[in-house]
Amino acid sequence: MAVYTQVDDAELLAFLATYDIGDLLSCKGIAEGVENSNYYLHTSAGSFILTLYERRVAEADLPFFLGLMEHLARRGVTCPLPVPNRAGKPLGRLAGRPAVIVTFLDGYSVHHPEVAHCAALGVALAQLHLASADFPLRRPNALSVEAWRPLFAPAAARADEVEPGLRETVEAELDYLEQNWPRDLPSGVIHADLFPDNAFFLGDKISGVIDFYFACNDAYAYDLAICLNAWCFDEAHRFDMEKGAALLSAYRRVRPLDGAELDAFPTLARGAAMRFLLTRYVDWLDVPKGALVRPKDPREYLAKLRFHQTAGAFL
Amino acid sequence: MAVYTQVDDAELLAFLATYDIGDLLSCKGIAEGVENSNYYLHTSAGSFILTLYERRVAEADLPFFLGLMEHLARRGVTCPLPVPNRAGKPLGRLAGRPAVIVTFLDGYSVHHPEVAHCAALGVALAQLHLASADFPLRRPNALSVEAWRPLFAPAAARADEVEPGLRETVEAELDYLEQNWPRDLPSGVIHADLFPDNAFFLGDKISGVIDFYFACNDAYAYDLAICLNAWCFDEAHRFDMEKGAALLSAYRRVRPLDGAELDAFPTLARGAAMRFLLTRYVDWLDVPKGALVRPKDPREYLAKLRFHQTAGAFL
Numbered sequence: 143m144a145v146y147t148q149v150d151d152a153e154l155l156a157f158l159a160t161y162d163i164g165d166l167l168s169c170k171g172i173a174e175g176v177e178n179s180n181y182y183l184h185t186s187a188g189s190f191i192l193t194l195y196e197r198r199v200a201e202a203d204l205p206f207f208l209g210l211m212e213h214l215a216r217r218g219v220t221c222p223l224p225v226p227n228r229a230g231k232p233l234g235r236l237a238g239r240p241a242v243i244v245t246f247l248d249g250y251s252v253h254h255p256e257v258a259h260c261a262a263l264g265v266a267l268a269q270l271h272l273a274s275a276d277f278p279l280r281r282p283n284a285l286s287v288e289a290w291r292p293l294f295a296p297a298a299a300r301a302d303e304v305e306p307g308l309r310e311t312v313e314a315e316l317d318y319l320e321q322n323w324p325r326d327l328p329s330g331v332i333h334a335d336l337f338p339d340n341a342f343f344l345g346d347k348i349s350g351v352i353d354f355y356f357a358c359n360d361a362y363a364y365d366l367a368i369c370l371n372a373w374c375f376d377e378a379h380r381f382d383m384e385k386g387a388a389l390l391s392a393y394r395r396v397r398p399l400d401g402a403e404l405d406a407f408p409t410l411a412r413g414a415a416m417r418f419l420l421t422r423y424v425d426w427l428d429v430p431k432g433a434l435v436r437p438k439d440p441r442e443y444l445a446k447l448r449f450h451q452t453a454g455a456f457l
Numbered sequence: 458m459a460v461y462t463q464v465d466d467a468e469l470l471a472f473l474a475t476y477d478i479g480d481l482l483s484c485k486g487i488a489e490g491v492e493n494s495n496y497y498l499h500t501s502a503g504s505f506i507l508t509l510y511e512r513r514v515a516e517a518d519l520p521f522f523l524g525l526m527e528h529l530a531r532r533g534v535t536c537p538l539p540v541p542n543r544a545g546k547p548l549g550r551l552a553g554r555p556a557v558i559v560t561f562l563d564g565y566s567v568h569h570p571e572v573a574h575c576a577a578l579g580v581a582l583a584q585l586h587l588a589s590a591d592f593p594l595r596r597p598n599a600l601s602v603e604a605w606r607p608l609f610a611p612a613a614a615r616a617d618e619v620e621p622g623l624r625e626t627v628e629a630e631l632d633y634l635e636q637n638w639p640r641d642l643p644s645g646v647i648h649a650d651l652f653p654d655n656a657f658f659l660g661d662k663i664s665g666v667i668d669f670y671f672a673c674n675d676a677y678a679y680d681l682a683i684c685l686n687a688w689c690f691d692e693a694h695r696f697d698m699e700k701g702a703a704l705l706s707a708y709r710r711v712r713p714l715d716g717a718e719l720d721a722f723p724t725l726a727r728g729a730a731m732r733f734l735l736t737r738y739v740d741w742l743d744v745p746k747g748a749l750v751r752p753k754d755p756r757e758y759l760a761k762l763r764f765h766q767t768a769g770a771f772l
Contacts (some may be wrong), residue, residue, distance in 0.1 A: 150568045167563040167659065172496060173486030182485060182497050182506075184563065248482040248499065253465045344482065 189246035217273035249342025249349030258346040264392030274331035324406035331366035379445035419443035467629035504561035532588035564657025564664030573661040579707030589646035598673040639721035648681035682725040694760035
């Protein structure tokens with residue numbers, strides 16, 4: 143949630159002149175997306191989102207992300223559709239940064255998802271996996287199991303500041319995950335960050351999925367495990383069985399899980415918890431004292447990891 | 458520029474149910490206004506701005522601000538119009554804060570105003586002064602000359618950290634301003650913060666004036682002096698004669714200045730520089746090390762003060 147870059151109106155007008163989307167009526171920085179600067183853009187042709195890519199998104203990855211959104215939108219997944227400029231290209235430059243304009247999606251994020259939201263998400267996630275199956279570009283998951291130990295190692299010394307025993311817990315879990323991580327599961331392009339912030343609803347119907355900037359090639363069931371962790375725990379970080387069942391059964395009606403995916407799911411759920419525990423922990427170390435941005439609490443994902451360590455199979 | 462409060466979707470839906478503005482389609486925190494949390498709100502009835510008032514705006518002042526916007530909008534000044542709820546009241550509560558919904562204005566702020574923008578602003582400011590003449594509520598200017606010394610005194614010790622000699626400069630100028638501050642000038646409701654951020658343009662025509670949360674009763678010519686300082690200096694803080702002349706002559710065509718206002722103007726311009734020098738200096742002291750918000754540079758207004766100390770009459 144941030145606007146990092148102030149866009150000068152003269153630069154903006156010059157940028158918009160390279161598009162065929164009418165005259166500028168309004169442009170306001172919005173608090174959406176963690177990695178980029180986003181603006182609500184209103185022109186005589188309609189509403190759009192203008193995104194400037196900040197340092198955390200590699201420019202070399204943009205053709206993958208933009209191509210994926212276009213691929214999915216053409217197959218009926220409601221996601222932002224990049225708008226090409228007059229030269230036919232989706233990617234331009236504004237304020238010294240790579241910049242795109244995408245279509246505006248109505249809908250709003252649900253802060254406390256109910257069972258019906260989890261079920262709707264399950265359908266949308268499975269549809270996204272089916273729709274991306276023939277997407278030709280590839281992007282490896284830079285935050286999968288082999289990345290976790292190198293991420294943790296340089297930060298391990300301060301782990302017990304977050305919670306006594308955290309370092310030992312993480313290191314033992316990394317041993318487990320590295321030895322037991324499932325290979326050769328059905329794979330393709332996954333969203334990899336489909337938290338409630340990144341799904342829009344109108345009532346209990348999904349109206350859009352946004353923020354594809356962690357999308358990559360990995361096991362479909364790992365994406366489902368990320369969603370289970372993000373959507374199906376309550377505010378005290380306790381698993382909600384009813385929401386979990388709603389998500390999983392809705393997903394499986396659209397894209398059935400095979401035996402290997404079912405067997406692997408408890409380990410995938412532990413790994414999905416580890417991935418967010420680690421990035422939140424590293425971000426938490428990074429924040430200067432007195433800063434106005436409160437980092438997300440890594441202990442939320444420690445609690446979810448502990449649940450999966452003891453829960454065993456629940457599918 | 459900030460969003461301070463995260464609004465829960467369930468709370469938002471309950472709040473909107475007290476209004477007759479259709480169904481929620483979208484709500485996004487926007488980077489607009491320094492004192493409050495603002496959201497772009499899209500419903501089936503159109504576009505609006507939702508504002509939550511944070512601690513820096515006194516709740517007792519809200520009837521003045523909201524009544525003023527309604528008064529001005531009814532007299533043809535393009536400013537946000539508060540939307541009454543089903544009980545006929547403009548003010549409600551959301552997320553524990555006073556909250557209003559106002560109409561959405563097209564247009565965008567101009568970062569580097571040109572001569573034509575300064576002229577358009579002059580007309581709009583004079584129209585605003587004429588339109589507010591019969592507004593019945595009153596609010597004293599809490600940031601006028603008698604407030605400046607008490608604002609500076611507790612912070613004076615660190616002034617030379619901003620620039621060597623600042624403390625002495627400010628204290629001598631306060632002596633001058635307190636002895637020479639003009640009284641009994643034509644007065645009424647002034648905007649008191651009409652910086653380029655708070656004016657919207659479409660091309661070189663003003664499409665709206667926003668952010669009335671410093672509005673108060675004071676001399677009209679003081680408001681004009683605030684605008685002169687905010688709009689008619691270049692990025693090196695040098696006065697731009699052509700922009701200044703455009704602003705002042707456009708204003709005077711709509712609302713002529715009398716002899717007392719002309720005589721007082723150089724002192725008003727010094728005071729207008731002092732007021733923003735002091736609040737920026739105090740804000741600058743307040744920001745914790747490492748914070749992500751960069752405070753506005755108080756030295757910009759020190760340069761403008763020095764210009765007015767030596768420029769003398771230029772009307």
